[in-house]
Amino acid sequence: xxxxxxxxxxxxxxxxxxxxxxxxxxxxxxxxxxxxxxxxxxxxxxxxxxxxxxxxxxxxxxxxxxxxxxxxxxxxxxxxxxxxxxxxxxxxxxxxxxxxxxxxxxxxxxxxxx
Amino acid sequence: xxxxxxxxxxxxxxxxxxxxxxxxxxxxxxxxxxxxxxxxxxxxxxxxxxxxxxxxxxxxxxxxxxxxxxxxxxxxxxxxxxxxxxxxxxxxxxxxxxxxxxxxxxxxxxxxxx
DNA sequence: AAGCGTTATGCATAGGCGAATATAACGAAA
DNA sequence: TTTCGTTATATTCGCCTATGCATAACGCTT
Numbered sequence: 579x580x581x582x583x584x585x586x587x588x589x590x591x592x593x594x595x596x597x598x599x600x601x602x603x604x605x606x607x608x609x610x611x612x613x614x615x616x617x618x619x620x621x622x623x624x625x626x627x628x629x630x631x632x633x634x635x636x637x638x639x640x641x642x643x644x645x646x647x648x649x650x651x652x653x654x655x656x657x658x659x660x661x662x663x664x665x666x667x668x669x670x671x672x673x674x675x676x677x678x679x680x681x682x683x684x685x686x687x688x689x690x691x692x
Numbered sequence: 693x694x695x696x697x698x699x700x701x702x703x704x705x706x707x708x709x710x711x712x713x714x715x716x717x718x719x720x721x722x723x724x725x726x727x728x729x730x731x732x733x734x735x736x737x738x739x740x741x742x743x744x745x746x747x748x749x750x751x752x753x754x755x756x757x758x759x760x761x762x763x764x765x766x767x768x769x770x771x772x773x774x775x776x777x778x779x780x781x782x783x784x785x786x787x788x789x790x791x792x793x794x795x796x797x798x799x800x801x802x803x804x805x806x
Numbered sequence: 807a808a809g810c811g812t813t814a815t816g817c818a819t820a821g822g823c824g825a826a827t828a829t830a831a832c833g834a835a836a
Numbered sequence: 837t838t839t840c841g842t843t844a845t846a847t848t849c850g851c852c853t854a855t856g857c858a859t860a861a862c863g864c865t866t
Contacts, residue, residue, distance in 0.1 A: 582703065591693060623855095646813065648862045648863075650864045656812090668797070690778060727841085740825075747844090760842095761843080764834045764841095765835060769841095
């Protein structure tokens with residue numbers, strides 16, 4: 579099988595993880611499900627971990643990324659803010675740009691793998 | 693402190709890790725030291741781990757990446773092949789290209805972080 | 807007031823990874 | 837043949853992370 583080039587990107591603030599792909603997947607699942615618990619199930623991680631991811635991101639980022647409400651009809655829920663949406667867009671575009679440039683490098687050096 | 697964008701790249705073959713930054717650092721240390729044990733010390737990992745990294749890379753890559761000799765004057769040693777050198781060059785160039793494109797994305801979206 | 811689904815949080819446990827340790831094999835030089 | 841520094845490999849131990857379980861708080865609905 580051919581050699582593949584993989585990559586991973588993430589954002590840091592004060593040398594601490596701020597947001598990675600896991601956060602993005604979770605945020606998109608929140609948009610779809612309307613709750614953090616539902617999103618955790620959707621993505622396939624424990625609620626415990628999902629809550630930690632979101633809590634740290636939300637309390638560290640320059641602006642609120644999600645809004646969490648407890649109680650009420652349906653028990654509460656979680657929604658992604660406009661700022662959160664901007665973050666998702668930025669992350670996905672950066673990842674795409676990186677992927678494109680890496681695939682170009684790979685195809686430029688095809689002879690290395692055979 | 694400002695938000696930073698970090699990235700990591702690696703090569704896979706048959707869905708298994710082939711070579712990452714740790715391999716590259718180790719290979720360059722081998723070039724400098726002439727031995728795997730010395731390189732491990734230089735990089736700051738255990739010989740055990742260094743050997744596993746190199747062994748898997750060397751036995752999986754399309755061509756030999758290093759040549760290991762045991763016994764003899766000096767006890768033996770390890771050298772990086774020409775192919776190994778090509779891999780190092782490819783990896784470092786790919787990483788640089790990716791870094792450039794990501795920093796461009798970050799500066800294009802400065803307003804997100806304040 | 808009772809019920810329900812969600813957010814919020816602590817704690818104990820299991821699994822995986824790397825480190826540390828120990829030992830064998832190797833082959834040139836003295 | 838003894839010595840020496842290296843490669844080669846198994847085994848044990850400790851740490852970190854994620855998970856699972858348990859429990860509380862919340863507030864709308866009925």
